[in-house]
Amino acid sequence: MNKYNSISGFRLQRIEAISDGVFAIALTFLALDLKVPVNTLVHTETDLLHTFLNLAPKLLTYFLSFITMGIYWLAQSTQFHYIEKSDRNLNWINLFFLLAISIMPFTTAFLSEYIHFKFSIFLYWLNLSLLGQILGLNWYYARKHTLIAIEGDEEKTVTKNIKARIIESQTLYTIAALFCFINAYISIGLLVLIQLNYALALLSKRKR
Amino acid sequence: MNKYNSISGFRLQRIEAISDGVFAIALTFLALDLKVPVNTLVHTETDLLHTFLNLAPKLLTYFLSFITMGIYWLAQSTQFHYIEKSDRNLNWINLFFLLAISIMPFTTAFLSEYIHFKFSIFLYWLNLSLLGQILGLNWYYARKHTLIAIEGDEEKTVTKNIKARIIESQTLYTIAALFCFINAYISIGLLVLIQLNYALALLSKRKR
């Protein structure tokens, strides 16, 4: 590592601050697509209900994208609870994570425009996959270079759970994506179900 | 709760950071609707005054939306003053809170486009109602899982005041919304007055 790089990147809190900024914008920008249609043809409450129901697919896409972002935001936040130091490389790993987050609205829009094509499913899967892999790299790197705050059994448990979650989710995403060779809608439906499952574990019991 | 979830979501400050980001963007985006009309027909100061007065409804809507956002931002900030720990579920509760915040510009625009329809009042009321309920859930959950920093009498007082505020505001919003069966404008006028009342308690005396 060259001399400049060896004095660079120690400011852990800035990684988290810029991440929260990027996520906040990504979350909010998704909602900008929700345009209210003009009311020329709306005369009755029933007309308005129909107008609103036409927006349902957009609202649903928004809801799902929001949840996907939430999952990855929480996953990064979880890792940083245990990371106490940073260096230049950890900064770049997280910048690439944010890069993959910031193109998520693009790959999502690409999928919804070309919903019956294998290539657009592949692209969406690639984006999800990249996010998982970068998160894996983040934890692997932090551990290897002793940037984390925990050790011994606690470190082993946390590492095991992080690893298991990444491998499990990547496997599920890949299986779901491969279903596109049978039917695109099944493939997308499965991807959605997997996301929902991770978010709505909300309903799961919490150990006291 | 599964193993991954039990190690996830402890980073309380990130919930607040992403919330401030989302609110900052929501507050500022509202102002993007304020477009300056081009000046082809403006020749005198009086013309310009008329042009400006035509913008008055938009400025008023902006002012009221800003105040609504401010009320909920302050309500969340208030709760987090007393919350000292977080877990995965608290993260998701707050992500859903931010989801309801981020669609507020949409439901507001929907209301102003279809101002004389019951359905659009219902939608706006639903959004306000969701925000109140999620805030209620946030405090309920934080208390139940001992994530808060206060106890004894202080905890009781704070809980009582938070509860009273949510029940009171939800009741007022619901009554206001029901007035749409008599007249849409009365209904909206009441909703606006309730919001103003909460914000402008600013003018109320402060106990020293």
Added chain:
Amino acid sequence: MNKYNSISGFRLQRIEAISDGVFAIALTFLALDLKVPVNTLVHTETDLLHTFLNLAPKLLTYFLSFITMGIYWLAQSTQFHYIEKSDRNLNWINLFFLLAISIMPFTTAFLSEYIHFKFSIFLYWLNLSLLGQILGLNWYYARKHTLIAIEGDEEKTVTKNIKARIIESQTLYTIAALFCFINAYISIGLLVLIQLNYALALLSKRKR
């Protein structure tokens, strides 16, 4: 003050966090107006230089708006260096400060569209004036309710300097605005010079 309000608004750091968010967005949004013109008629370096020079007014406006925002951001940041506690009212004072910041791009655009009208100068002046007055109120309120961290002579010096700066700048802005009765361009030129003077005190010597 009612019971809910008496338990609300203690989270000082959130006021600063949402302020930095709003300022960051306002600063960056200003640059979105800088559109690159398409190149159909550009054949030589000289053509391109002309194209660029046509953008000069927009670049200048951007530069000046950025400086104005910077002045008010720094003024708020300065006050919060000395403020150690907050309450509900201080939150709302700062939310109204952010409201006045977020409509600044609008009043600026209004001024540049109707540059030779008294009313648009009045509006711009009103916005600057509001910002100064809210900042004054912020300090006055924080002092009155013992929310500040300093006392004795230090408190007196800081208060005197903050007051002097607000009175001085408000007076200068008002004089500059009144010049619109003679000539709009002189008026705007003076407003610009005053802003520049506050920002470029940068070049002034610093006591060691």
Added chain:
Amino acid sequence: MNKYNSISGFRLQRIEAISDGVFAIALTFLALDLKVPVNTLVHTETDLLHTFLNLAPKLLTYFLSFITMGIYWLAQSTQFHYIEKSDRNLNWINLFFLLAISIMPFTTAFLSEYIHFKFSIFLYWLNLSLLGQILGLNWYYARKHTLIAIEGDEEKTVTKNIKARIIESQTLYTIAALFCFINAYISIGLLVLIQLNYALALLSKRKR
């Protein structure tokens, strides 16, 4: 320095907070240019692949702009790791740094629209150069006014490395820019390679 300025600008954390906000927005806005083309002429997977490949230049530009932003964000973050105090002037130095960051999307778009002109390369180089110079000034100022947290040998090493990096990068950028007198594409290619080299030092070994 006048009296007001001498009490102003001590809030170091706000400089970092507003910087992270501006960078987060700049990074995310770059992605808004990635529009999904409508699907009227896409019938087969091959058609879709072609459609996607047509977006490649935009994706590449986005990737490179993101990396450029990342380099400067990290450079500023690095300096602030060693800075422990601030004053009014340091605030303005960093505001001007953010000004140069916020016009980067403009100069990049200008370059990609007029890619074969010397003037647009000059403008892009000027922007990169300004960023480097302001960062240099930031460190120089912080050192001169004892705003930094380190001293002795550590201070000398850090200063030497920061200086070396700025001089090296500025020299490389200038040489690359001068190649535009031979060929615009060589010039741009070199600028890109230099950026990539700084970012992808990621792959370099890290001293344990």
